[in-house]
Amino acid sequence: MLLIAALSRAAEPDAKLVQANAQQTTIDLKLTGFRFDTLRVGGAMLGVIPKFTNSFSAEKPGAPDLPHRVFIIGVPAGARVEATVLPGAVEELRGLTVAPFPSARLEEGEQRVEYLPDTQTFSRNDFFPTDLISVDAPDLFRQQRVVRVVVSPVQYNPAQKTLRIYQELRL
Numbered sequence: 001m002l003l004i005a006a007l008s009r010a011a012e013p014d015a016k017l018v019q020a021n022a023q024q025t026t027i028d029l030k031l032t033g034f035r036f037d038t039l040r041v042g043g044a045m046l047g048v049i050p051k052f053t054n055s056f057s058a059e060k061p062g063a064p065d066l067p068h069r070v071f072i073i074g075v076p077a078g079a080r081v082e083a084t085v086l087p088g089a090v091e092e093l094r095g096l097t098v099a100p101f102p103s104a105r106l107e108e109g110e111q112r113v114e115y116l117p118d119t120q121t122f123s124r125n126d127f128f129p130t131d132l133i134s135v136d137a138p139d140l141f142r143q144q145r146v147v148r149v150v151v152s153p154v155q156y157n158p159a160q161k162t163l164r165i166y167q168e169l170r171l
Contacts, residue, residue, distance in 0.1 A: 032053040121158065
């Protein structure tokens with residue numbers, strides 16, 4: 001089994017490779033550098049955007065703008081890929097409005113960015129995203145079969161304005 005780029009630099013203290021062999025890979029993820037950015041448009045505060053070290057946002061436009069962590073993992077040919085997560089310490093913060101992920105469009109040759117919440121998503125009384133971990137279909141990278149594992153340690157319940165933060169996860 002091959003772990004590519006995700007753990008290759010010593011400057012990434014948030015993830016620790018616990019075990020890697022032909023049957024499984026185990027990674028401990030500990031959120032570091034957690035913070036909130038505040039989104040202001042035209043002087044009005046639209047909400048906060050949670051972030052942590054090595055995270056990125058990639059939601060659908062209008063969904064809550066939440067951070068994710070990605071690992072690219074090499075897998076043997078013909079192997080079946082599953083991902084499980086064992087959550088560790090968790091914290092809930094109430095009374096927060098998370099900003100929506102922006103949408104971009106061209107208007108008169110210029111790119112316009114809008115922060116319009118998806119009413120269906122923001123009216124849910126459930127934590128988003130539902131799954132803490134997901135695995136994309138296998139792909140080839142320089143003749144190595146790899147999968148993209150997306151970890152979502154931050155969830156948001158828009159109806160209750162509650163942010164759930166999993167400080168530690170074992171993948």
